[in-house]
Amino acid sequence: MTAVRIGFLMLLATLAACSKKEESAATAPAESAPPAAAAADPIATAVNSETRSAEDRARDQYRHPQAALEFWGLQPGMIILEVQPGGGWWTEILAPYAHATGGKYYATSADLDNPELSEGARKARSDFEARFAAKPDVYGTVTLVNFGAKSKPLPADTFDFILTARSVHGWMGGGVADKVFSDLYGALKPGGILAVEQHRAKPGNQDPKAASGYVTEAYVVDLARKAGFELVASSEVNANPADTADHPFGVWTLPPSSRTRPYSEGADANDPKFDRTKYDAIGESDRMTLRFQKPTAPTG
Secondary structure, eight states: OOOOHHHOOOHHHHHHHHHHHHHHHHHTTTTTTOOHHHOOOOOHHHHHHHSOHHHHHHHHHOOHHHHHHHHHHHOOEEEEEEOOOOTTTHHHHHHHHHHHOOOOEEEEOOOOOOOOHHHHHHHHHHHHHHHHHTTTHHHHOEEEEEETTOOOOOOOTEEEEEEEEHHHHHHHHOOOHHEEEEEEEEHHHEEEEEEEEEEBOOOOOOTTOTTTTTTTTHHHHHHHHHOOOEEEEEEEOOTTTTSSSOOOOOGGGGGTTOOSGGGGOOOOOOOTTTTOHHHHHOOOEEEEEEEOOOOOOOOO
């Protein structure tokens, strides 16, 4: 075989290899972290886990869980408390994270010591507990603690990291915001982190009941500071400039609630003639993302 022919064959082999590499790069999912990187980063592993539902993962584009948790300072081995976990969107990330890193996961739930607690609230607590207890290999031990308008203080100086997501408006509406922030302050260890995600109103006067679901950032900071917290940092990771915060059914006009009638008319009230086009285009709400800290105990 001549030197020219050998050189030509070597060139063809090189071009074929390059083509395969380019094809592989073009077809690889852009959003997936490399396996080695995910394995080395427990937050990425929890966020990208296939145990999370497709519906929950579809909301990552609006809620930015990995970036938010990194900003808040979540670390392996922490004792975590999630306040009012709702449908478990954050639980599906935080419980596996705690289990995988040697930490512990707690969540607030209906106050079983309240004699006025409804059967519906009891059932919701029981269902939530059973859901996560069914897969201890994934979630570890999920421990629920009583929480409500009349609940006793949370375990004192216990938690390293407390997360409250999109709940402050509800506390304001119920007239318990000061109590809750005080309870959370008492429950954190000195130096512990309070992570807050909340629908953000435009600066100005604040409705003390937060009927729209939106709260000004200044109002939230003031609530936390009154309880003793220090604001460490704020992030725009969950900002949405398209959200004008003045929708006909409050923040619930936007996804994922996507209301077409007020909640006062019932959870299932629907107006098929309501044009949702512009609200769906906005996406989920503009939200503040705040990191507070309980001051460390004085020394000396």
